[in-house]
Amino acid sequence: MIRINGNITLDDSEIAESFIRASGPGGQNVNKVETAVQLRFDAKNSPNLPPHIFARLREQAGQRMTKDGVLVLTASEYRSQDRNRKAALDRLVDLIQKAATIPKYRRPTKPTYASKQRRLETKQRRSGLKKSRGKVGLD
Numbered sequence: 001m002i003r004i005n006g007n008i009t010l011d012d013s014e015i016a017e018s019f020i021r022a023s024g025p026g027g028q029n030v031n032k033v034e035t036a037v038q039l040r041f042d043a044k045n046s047p048n049l050p051p052h053i054f055a056r057l058r059e060q061a062g063q064r065m066t067k068d069g070v071l072v073l074t075a076s077e078y079r080s081q082d083r084n085r086k087a088a089l090d091r092l093v094d095l096i097q098k099a100a101t102i103p104k105y106r107r108p109t110k111p112t113y114a115s116k117q118r119r120l121e122t123k124q125r126r127s128g129l130k131k132s133r134g135k136v137g138l139d
């Protein structure tokens with residue numbers, strides 16, 4: 001059982017892990033041990049994921065989600081399989097947590113009268129400074 005937040009928990013059976021050979025450092029270990037982890041989570045058919053969270057998750061996942069609604073995460077930054085499993089699972093939890101937080105509504109505001117006056121005064125001051133840099137007369 002994987003706890004995302006107070007309302008959302010995922011069953012271990014919903015997540016499929018497969019191990020692949022990773023590129024990068026590791027010496028001979030790279031050629032014989034499959035340390036990279038590919039994690040698959042069927043978000044569309046998950047009974048524990050509400051539709052509005054799935055919609056935000058699809059937006060945030062981008063190309064990591066297939067057309068069928070399956071989220072695919074690959075972790076290969078560590079040399080050990082256990083650490084890569086943990087990293088992939090942490091990424092999945094983070095993604096779902098971000099999708100579960102409701103974005104704050106931005107209320108549009110208007111500039112105050114005083115701020116408009118300050119802006120106009122500074123513009124006039126700057127304008128006067130630039131006019132004073134003009135050519136010197138022969139008077």
